Amino acid sequence: MKNYAQYSFWLETAGDLTPRPPLDGSTTVDVAILGAGLSGLWTAYHLLKRDPSLKVAVVEAEIAGFGASGRNGGWCYSGFPLSPKHLIKDYGVEAARAVSLAMFDAVDDVGAVCAAEGIDAHYRKSGTFEIARAEHHLPVIHEYYEEVEAIGLEDHYELLDARQTAEHLRVNKAVGSFFIKEGATVQPARLTRGLAEAVERRGGVIYEQTRVTDVRPGPNPALVTERGDVTAKVVVLCGEAYLSQLPGRSRQIMPVTSHIVLTEPLKESTWEQIGWKERQVIGAYGTTGGYLNHTADGRIAFGPYRGGYPFRSRISDAINLREEIFEHGRRSALDWFPMLRGVRFTHRWGGVLGVPRDRMPTMTYDRRSGIAIGSGYSGEGVATTNLTGRVLTDLITETDSDLTRLPMASHAPRPWEPEPLRWIGFKAVRYSLGRVERNAEKTGKYPEKPTLAQRLWRS
Structure with missing residues (x-):
């Protein structure tokens, strides 16, 4: 059996990781869900809450929380993979506003379920800072504020200058920030595994160590595994990046690696220098980004950027353990907080997140095929998965609502290009985005018009 605790600090500190029993022969249920990550478990939870008589089975290749749900940065915030600007362009002002309001609700629902179900996920709602660490980032945060003004939600956001930012936390080179009131920090593996237990208490069954090898659509859709078939009235696909490993789905979603380094618990004197007493989640502007979490036990988790794409979407442990990326993370953390010099970094890990071609998540149910899909978060999934679970619940139970x-x-996502175009294109776009940032550092501003790479990545 794998040592699941080695895959992230979150899993290491999430309690007993003993796998649940696998599927033992074919079975029939009302709803069969692929993936015991947050998407699948939120869907199972809200379905069972809506209709306790449903027979719901979740089928997981490893253990609950093995994938991105147990390895992410712990950001439970209202950010959506597409900014209001892109949502307005694609769907209109009212739809963009509705998406933002739904994301606000998702942050709160995560906290409410943790409280109601006794899930000790270290949930703390204290907001989100997006930090500008260069003058050329300031127009970007001002533009974003104009976008939220356009949808009438500016009361949920605040622009801060360098002095105001330093009153909350002292980040090297910070010239300003954008504060989002709807944001929380969580211990994501504890959230995922606590949610799995809540699903079981409500009558759901979770089969672990049971890899789905195919999906059979039709009047009686099924998840096909080597241990038997799980036939249902509805099959829900929630494997995120791992959906790319299923037959015929390699172009549906792109697995992109992301990496995190973690400090030892910091001394109180170090925290006095940093500030950050409210444990807000922190992100950075720029084409390569960055994300930080102040953990409940006084550490800093630092994600330097979201990086590579493995050729032909091949997911393996090896792609998650690239030492040069971890070293970059350690250097970046010191650049943010020079007072961390001499502090030990005790953990490092990586994982894959799922990126759709148009960066728009999918939360759909096709009654003809019997297949529902919840995926495509581009690394913004901790709160968005909660929304997925509630949207799919309304769709599956035929409940007309604002969510549906x-x-x-x-949404019908456009497929990614076939290989090798997909791999070449990703490399070219990532290189170009990096070059845009490097040029902006020299000139003090971004190009007046978005570059081709920025338009393709929808940044």
Whole structure:
């Protein structure tokens, strides 16, 4: 059996990781869900809460929380993979506003379920800072504020200058920030595994160590495994990046690696220098980004950037353990907080997140095929998965609601290009985005018009 604790600090500190029993022969249920990550478990939870009589089975290749749900940065915030600007362009002002309001609700629902179900996920709602660490980032945060003004939600956001930012936390080179009130920090593996237990208490069954090898659509759709078939009225696909490993789905979603380094618990004197007493989640502007979490036990988790794409979408442990990326993370953390010099970095890990071609999540149910899909978060999934679970619950139970009218509920994603174009294109776009940032550092501003790479990546 794998040592699952080695895959992230979150899993290491999430309690007992003993796998649940696998599927033992074919079975029939009302709803069969692929993936015991947050998407699958939120869907199972809200379905069972809506209709306790449903027979719901979740089928997981490893253990609950093995994938991105147990390795992410712990950001439970209202950010959506597409900015209001892109949502307005694609769907209109009212749809963009509705998506943002739904994301606000998702952050709160995560906290409410943790409280109601006794899930000790270290949930703390204290907001999100997006930090500008160069003058050329300031127009970007001002533009974003104009976008939220356009959808009438500016009261949920705040622009801060360098002095105001330093009153909350002291980041090297910070010239300003953008504060989002709807944001929380969580211990994501504890959230995922606590949610799995809540699903079981409500009558759901979770089969672990059971890899799905194919999906059979039709009047009686099924998840096909080597241990038997799980036939259902509805099959829900929630494997995120791992959906790319299923037959015929390699172009549906792109697995992109992301990496995190973690400090030892910091001394109180170090925290006095940093500030950050409210444990807000922190992100950075720029084409390569960065994300930070102040953990409940006083560490800093630092994600330097979201990086590579493995050729032909091949996911393996090896792609998650590139030492040069971890070293970059350690250097970047010191650049943010020079007072960390001499502090030990005790953990490092990586994983894969799922990126759709148009960066728009999918939360759909096709009654003809019997297949529902919840995926495509581009690394913004901790709160968005909660929204997925509630949207899919309304779709599956035929409940007409504001959620079923969100654009994600009828979204048909464009497939990625075939190989080798997919790999070449990704490399070219990532290189170009890096060059845009390097040029901006020299000139003090971004190009007046978005570059081709920025338009393709929808940054």
